[in-house]
Amino acid sequence: MTSKIDPSNPHFTGVDREQWIHIYQQMLRIRLFEDTANELYRSAKMPGLTHMYSGQEAVAVGVCEALRPDDYITSTHRGHGHCLAKGAKPNIMFAELLGKAAGYCRGKGGSMHIADMDSGNLGANAIVGGSAGIATGAAMSAKMRGSSQIAACFFGEGALGQGLLYEVMNMAQLWQLPVLYVCENNLYNEYTHYSETTAGDLLKRPQAFGIHGEEVDGQDVRFVYTTALRLVEQVRTSQSPAFLQCNTYRFHGHHVGDIDRTYYRSKEEEAQWRTNRDPLTILSEWMMAQEIVDQALLADIGHEIEGETEAAVQFGLNAPYPDVSEVNQHVYA
Amino acid sequence: MSMPDGNARVITFAQAINEALAEEMRRDERVFIIGEDVAEAGTPFKVLSGLVQEFGRDRVIDSPISEPGITGLSVGAAMTGMRPVVDIMFGDFITLTMDQIVNQAAKIHYMSGGKLKVPMVLRTTLGATRRSAAQHSQSLHAWLSHVPGLKVVVPSTPYDAKGLMKTAIRDDNPVAFFEDKLMFQDKGPVPEGEYTIPFGVADIKREGTDITLVATSSMVQVALKAAEMLAETGISAEVVDPRTTFPLDKERLIKSAIKTSRAIIIDEGYERYGVTAELASVIADGAFYYLDAPVKRMGAMDVPVPFSPVLEDLTVPTPETVTHMAKMLCGKL
């Protein structure tokens, strides 16, 4: 099959066929990971709760694919997508979700705190907006050390209510720090529509600091990826911050236990997004139309990642718990 | 008082801190200072005077008035290879940094299963009777001493301040360093050469046999004056300075109380649920069979610090009140 990316669309040229396929695989990896995590919860195999990223895959993958392996990210309570997109392994992640010693944090962090320095992931964060300082500080450190790394800071639109974000955006622009702020507007701050909590135009907030800001359709990875490529390049070469607002939607509840949600959003709204705005469908249909993939290849990819996910969760389930002696280890370095 | 031999000069507490920072910044280019008015102004207390001239504005960074922001930035920089010293002008303002210190800095090493480290120092102040009223006079070191993952330093002399600051900067953990703002101009002997003081080693500031006065930071001088007054009435008081509230040298505290059979804990934090409570329980527990009197606590009065001098002076322990309490415990009232 030859690459047939629509040359009339300036956004999508220059990206080769393998890259789109890889992007699809990464998004599917996240989707299946989350479905499996949900199953772990429903079958009472997973301690605690987890916040599924399903529906938002195009954001994490589109942005992380534009980053270098040694670039930094910080993530949120809804962090599995960012983690996988930056290169974490599903089996080690499942082990962490299950509180096992083989997990990324030896079972001490769990779903909301996965950090993986090897892939540049400085950690998910269970404090809304809590990692804005860390990401901006990592960018400052990269600049001070004279490395060409950048930091991408993922946060939900709920974090726009946190003052810390504006403090560090101010400093990022003042001191020209290489950080990309990625705001995932999935419309809800937990159980409240963002319009009830957020005044004015979101993009005007970074713009008030003189930070370049853009908005993309966060369900369409083609736009997220090509925009991120451009912004990441700009952040890296100009050594200055940028802001990317990705409009998206979470398909499941706020967390796995958020089943009855009609009091804050309708079933029709959910069905609309799932049917018409699924990032996997949008990409796969386009790839089929472009003859980048065919049904058979998509099916193969599906089977492969299903198998991988199944093996990964089995790894996590079979892995031993940490020895009880670990409880007071790692309090201090 | 422990101090190595050698050429000791007499310098102020502020100079001791300044020297420690300068020496560490010369030794290690990863060390930088960030805070409000730290550069040309050298802080309102002039503790950092001259550092910007030597190290430049890239390493002595004047920040916006954004305590959470600069603390968060420092956490991120520390995680990625730098060793920041963040300057929080008044100890009262650590309340603004709490999420970044307590939920981020303190927990990142543990939550990541020991993979990430946060080698940063948060310098700030404590101490009342400067006529600064309720929002510039508190001693909140107990708040941070409460949190696993943090180390807390409360030096009481120029010698200790310098040696402990150098240790703090070299430590791989987040360290909070509280300086008594009334002590900045106090002088004391400090050797010419390089030295560090390990954390968790209490110092006997004065030897005695009848009663132990455990005192921290600003209260060490109060205890020493009380010990002098007590000597005149025939009571021999031993003054023990823990120097760090965590790690805490329990052994030396207990040993002294066993020797003298009586103890008073004196600390400028609020008495309620404070450092005095913790240290008193350590002694009550460890020296129980040797005590001839209940362990007594003297902290700041449980009121917001008042402005009027006649009121403010009532809120903190003084040599007179300590002497009174000691005489009572020794049955000499």
Ligand SMILES: Cc1ncc(C[n+]2csc(CCOP(=O)(O)OP(=O)(O)O)c2C)c(N)n1
């Ligand atoms: C500081 C803080 N406040 C409240 C919460 C509880 N909480 C967890 S997630 C959430 C909603 C966050 O919304 P958003 O940032 O849009 O992220 P999303 O869940 O939509 O991905 C809230 C309020 C928290 N974790 N941290």
Ligand SMILES: [Mg+2]
């Ligand atoms: Mg949201």
